[in-house]
C-alpha cells in the first residue's frame with residue numbers, strides 16, 4: 034500500500050488545530066498528521082490552500098438526495114446516489130432514513146443495507162428507520178395509517194443486519210419495554226421521536242433504554258411549566274444525545290443555544306433531515322403519493338406542513354457558526370458527536386489508527402473535498 038495525503042492551511046482533528054499540516058493515510062487508515070514541510074516528497078498529495086480539514090461529517094438522518102427519496106427506491110443503489118449527493122455538501126457517512134413504511138419495506142431497507150455493505154458503497158454507515166412506531170398526534174409528514182405498536186415477536190421477524198448501524202426512532206410512549214429491550218438486544222441504537230408523551234409516560238426504565246432523541250423540538254410534546262413533555266425528558270436525560278436540525282427554519286437559533294447550554298458536552302448533534310431535493314435540480318418530489326415542494330427554502334406538503342429539510346451538512350455548520358457557536362464545537366456536532374452517538378469508535382476524530390475520513394471546507398464553509406475510507410472525492 035502507498036501513503037497518501039491531503040493538506041490545507043488549517044487542520045482540526047476534533048480536538049486541536051494545526052497550521053499548514055497534512056493528513057497522511059495508508060489504505061483506509063490514518064497514519065499521522067505532519068507539518069507540510071515534513072511531508073515526504075514522493076507521497077501522493079493534494080493541497081487545499083485556504084481550506085480547513087475536519088473529521089468527516091456524519092449525518093444520522095437523510096431521507097434523500099440527488100433527486101432520490103429512499104422511501105421511493107429502497108435499494109443499495111439509491112443509498113449510493115444519496116451518499117454521493119450529500120458528499121457535495123461535506124457528508125462523509127450517513128444513515129439513509131426510511132420514513133414510516135410497511136413491514137415489507139422496512140425489511141427491504143435492512144436487506145439493502147447488507148447489500149450496500151457487501152458492495153462497499155462509500156458513505157453508507159447504516160440505516161435509520163424513522164417509524165412506523167410513532168405517535169399519531171406528532172405524525173409530521175408521516176403516513177399515520179402505517180403506525181402500530183410492535184411486540185418483540187413482531188420485531189423478531191425483521192432481518193436485523195450483522196454489519197452496519199441501525200438507528201430506530203420510536204415514540205417511547207407507544208412501544209412497550211419488552212419491545213424496546215428486543216431492539217437493544219439486536220444492537221439497534223434507539224432514539225425517541227415523533228412523541229407526544231407526558232413526562233409520567235417516560236418511565237425511568239424506558240429512558241434507561243433510550244440512546245437519543247430525534248430532531249429535538251420538532252414533532253415532540255413541548256416543555257411547559259407543569260408538563261415537561263418529551264422535550265423536557267430529552268433535555269433532562271444526560272446520557273441521551275439529541276439530534277437537532279439547524280436550517281434556521283425547524284428550530285429557532287436561540288432554541289439551539291438553549292439546548293446546547295443544557296445538554297452535557299457531546300450530546301447535541303446536527304442532522305439535516307434532508308430530502309431528495311438536496312443535490313438535485315428538481316424542486317419537488319413525491320412522498321407517499323403526496324407532492325412535496327421547496328418554497329422559500331422550506332420543504333412543505335400540500336397542507337403547508339414542514340416535510341423535512343432542504344439543506345446539506347456544510348450549510349448546517351455554517352449556520353451554527355453564524356449564530357455564535359464556536360467553529361470547533363460546530364464541527365464536532367457534525368462529526369465527533371454523531372460518531373459517538375452510533376458508537377463508531379473509528380470515526381469522528383483525525384487520529385492515527387482511525388479510519389481516513391475527512392471533510393474539507395473553504396473559508397466560507399463550502400465543501401471542496403471529502404475523504405471516505407481513504408478515498409478522496
Ligand SMILES: [Zn+2]
Pocket residue numbers: 163173227248252
Ligand atoms: Zn421526523
